[in-house]
Amino acid sequence: MRLQFILSELGIGLRRNLSMTVSVILVTFVSLTFVGAAGLLQIQVDQMKDDWYDRVEVSIFLCPDQSEQPTCAAGEASEEQIEAIGEELRGEALEPYVQQVYFESKDDAYEAFQERFADEWWAEGVTADQLQASYRVALVDPEQYQVVSDVFTGRQGVEVVRDQRQVIEPLILVLNRASLVAAGLAAIMLLSAVLLITTTIRLSAMSRRRETGIMRLVGASNLFIQLPFMLEGAIAATIGAALAVAGLWFGVTYLVQDWLAQSVQFVPYIGTDAVWQIAPLLVAVAILLAAISSVVTLSRYTKV
């Protein structure tokens, strides 16, 4: 009886303020989409870091035949220079930093090159002599790139020392910034969601003042009087959260996996499982929003 009655009151309330209910749903939808987007971007960044930092290497490119670098004035790196660099990399001084060293000769570089650009017409004309030999160094801690760089930069026979991380870092920085922007927008939208839900509950409470007045008079408990209003806000907000989850799911499926993953292939993209990972968070935020709004409003408008 109680439940049935509360549900029917709830239905009346939702229908009576239909336009307000819809606007609450839309505002929570948009704000939680931003919250979710910020979360997904963070997950993406973490995933890229995990995936790449394990694989990134410091490349020590040795002098090719005709290089304009001053350290390459003597021409192509000699056997002795190459040996010396290899020994130093495997030596005691660098042992705490270096995990693995791998020498890529010109022929190795040529093979890797041909494999990578097998489909390109211009790859045919490239010969092994046009490429350069290099040492590929995997570090224990990828952050310690500077140590290796300091040792080998400026040495005769070394053209340049390059950290692959420097290629990735700008991308991660962009993603981090984007997730900050999304979080900022989310904060603003969340605030407006709270205000809107507050207004909705207030309107709903005012339009049913007659009912709540009689309820108080005949001795209905506070919870019983307030529950329909609270549920109204909570249901609208939860529908908004569900829409946000659906929106993010479609975004990840069609935008990230079907489109980005086809056009920019070297990035390890997040999948829809990431959406499910943040979905409970979004629903929790929605319910929290509604709860805050209810507490703020109802204590003032349906007092005993």
Place this chain on the structure above:
Amino acid sequence: MIRFENVSKVYARGARPALDDVDLEVERGEFVFLVGASGSGKSTFLRLVLREERPTAGRVFVAGKDLSTLSTWKVPHLRRQIGAVFQDFRLLPNKTVFENVAFALQVIGKPKHHILTTVPDTLELVGLGGKEKRRPHELSGGEQQRVAVARAFVNRPPILLADEPTGNLDPTTSVGIMRLLDRINRTGTTVVMATHDDEIVDQMRKRVIELDSGQMVRDQSRGVYGSDR
């Protein structure tokens, strides 16, 4: 049933008190008229009994409970012991007669079978049998007030408060309402009725308490409206 111990109520600091040191007791099963000019404190008296207001000084006891120590969450239980009827009926326009009366039971969580037996009985008692499906606007003023009385009485409260229940009704209809309240009183319900209606008070010959500017100036059993008559 209702006891006021030196009760004063001041709404705004420095203002004239709405009730000034009122001390009285209403016994179980009594019928009491509360008379006095507008602003004499009748409504404040009723609001204090319902604990819609708290006294500035003194103590109010209702149904054996000291309202000054009653915690907020117990107030609904107090109000289930009190039925209230008002001059403006306060019915829900979009509900039928039956639903209006049932509403009072639904919101305090009474089971459906209880509602389905009690509400028709009560409507019969107030003389509205057969009009369950009407809406308030299809009824006369007197009938609407009967619905309000039914709603106040459907939970069989030991106390019934009426704030000028005949204020919007013509004399003939008023008599009908008074007969109804009298019948409810005879079931053992304590009735306190605030009114301006001298004819009714004179006819009924019940206890009369007169308030003037917040002070109790008369408490007379089997009294009349005006003290000078």
